[in-house]
Amino acid sequence: MFGIIVNPLSGNGRGSNIWMEIKEYLHTHHIAYLAKITTKAGEAAQHAITLIQEHHVKRILVIGGDGTIHEAAGGIWQLHTEGVTCALAVIPAGTGNDFAKAYGIPTQPIKALQIALAATTTVQIDLLHAIHNQVAVNSIGAGFDGMVAKITNEASYKKFLNRFGLGGLSYFISILRVFVTYQPSTAWLEVDGTTYELPHMWLAAVANIPFYGGSIQICPTASPHDGLADVVVIQSKGRFRLLPVLFTVYQGKHTKHPAVSFYKGKNISIRTEKPLLVQADGEYAGSTPLHIELIPAALSVIRST
Numbered sequence: 309m310f311g312i313i314v315n316p317l318s319g320n321g322r323g324s325n326i327w328m329e330i331k332e333y334l335h336t337h338h339i340a341y342l343a344k345i346t347t348k349a350g351e352a353a354q355h356a357i358t359l360i361q362e363h364h365v366k367r368i369l370v371i372g373g374d375g376t377i378h379e380a381a382g383g384i385w386q387l388h389t390e391g392v393t394c395a396l397a398v399i400p401a402g403t404g405n406d407f408a409k410a411y412g413i414p415t416q417p418i419k420a421l422q423i424a425l426a427a428t429t430t431v432q433i434d435l436l437h438a439i440h441n442q443v444a445v446n447s448i449g450a451g452f453d454g455m456v457a458k459i460t461n462e463a464s465y466k467k468f469l470n471r472f473g474l475g476g477l478s479y480f481i482s483i484l485r486v487f488v489t490y491q492p493s494t495a496w497l498e499v500d501g502t503t504y505e506l507p508h509m510w511l512a513a514v515a516n517i518p519f520y521g522g523s524i525q526i527c528p529t530a531s532p533h534d535g536l537a538d539v540v541v542i543q544s545k546g547r548f549r550l551l552p553v554l555f556t557v558y559q560g561k562h563t564k565h566p567a568v569s570f571y572k573g574k575n576i577s578i579r580t581e582k583p584l585l586v587q588a589d590g591e592y593a594g595s596t597p598l599h600i601e602l603i604p605a606a607l608s609v610i611r612s613t
């Protein structure tokens with residue numbers, strides 16, 4: 309028996325349509341499952357806990373976006389700390405789908421389901437453990453990207469673009485909106501005991517995978533298997549100096565720009581002169597200060613071969 313968690317509203321209703329298709333396939337092929345459908349934000353974590361504790365599932369398939377994956381992974385991790393294991397599989401149904409991209413999970417729902425059912429390749433991935441005991445699978449960032457996550461999730465164009473399968477474009481629109489108004493500030497980054505002062509900081513993001521915000525290659529060298537978190541910092545006094553970064557970051561070709569710097573470590577703190585918005589896996593997650601600890605090999609993920 310395996311468990312399924314569905315966010316029917318992910319990708320502006322794509323989650324619901326995919327669920328119909330998957331349900332039909334499972335019935336046709338006489339595959340037993342137990343499904344939980346979310347009815348409000350935050351529910352996926354509890355669904356994961358219930359599926360594991362009460363129904364003893366060893367595999368949970370999430371049909372949703374990165375926000376729902378974030379919550380389900382949090383539930384699985386909570387029980388992992390008590391010694392109970394359960395693997396996570398995904399059928400991408402969200403706007404950005406960065407998690408699926410990182411693990412080669414196809415966007416075609418039946419293909420993604422077949423990978424989940426076969427479970428031939430399971431990998432252990434690192435997690436980013438932050439304040440309020442939450443874990444992130446993709447990234448946690450403060451400043452510019454916290455603001456982009458917030459306005460994207462509130463924007464009406466996210467819904468509109470999702471209708472045409474162009475959800476990823478909504479992040480780009482938000483980036484342009486925030487870019488013209490954002491005011492950088494001083495921050496202090498601590499990586500494994502060494503503190504760096506960062507004047508004119510636009511963003512500081514801690515990444516577990518190379519992508520965020522719908523396939524932006526913010527940290528091309530980030531790996532969820534190396535036991536280290538990658539930190540990317542962007543600093544600039546002027547806005548227009550960052551234009552080349554803006555237009556090269558999607559291909560991960562911004563890395564040599566003098567405004568961009570990278571760090572790697574296990575314990576990362578970010579303090580700022582004024583509270584900055586924080587995003588965790590693309591969802592609003594409070595504000596700075598931030599402390600993140602990398603937990604190595606903390607979650608089993610079923611990936612494409």
Ligand SMILES: Nc1ncnc2c1ncn2[C@@H]1O[C@H](COP(=O)(O)OP(=O)(O)OP(=O)(O)O)[C@@H](O)[C@H]1O
Binds near residue numbers: 315318372373374
């Ligand atoms: N039934 C629901 N009603 C309202 N909100 C929900 C529901 N189920 C989940 N959520 C919340 O919706 C948020 C976004 O969901 P999700 O990430 O799955 O889709 P998305 O926003 O379309 O995709 P992406 O994160 O890739 O942009 C999550 O933070 C989750 O808590």
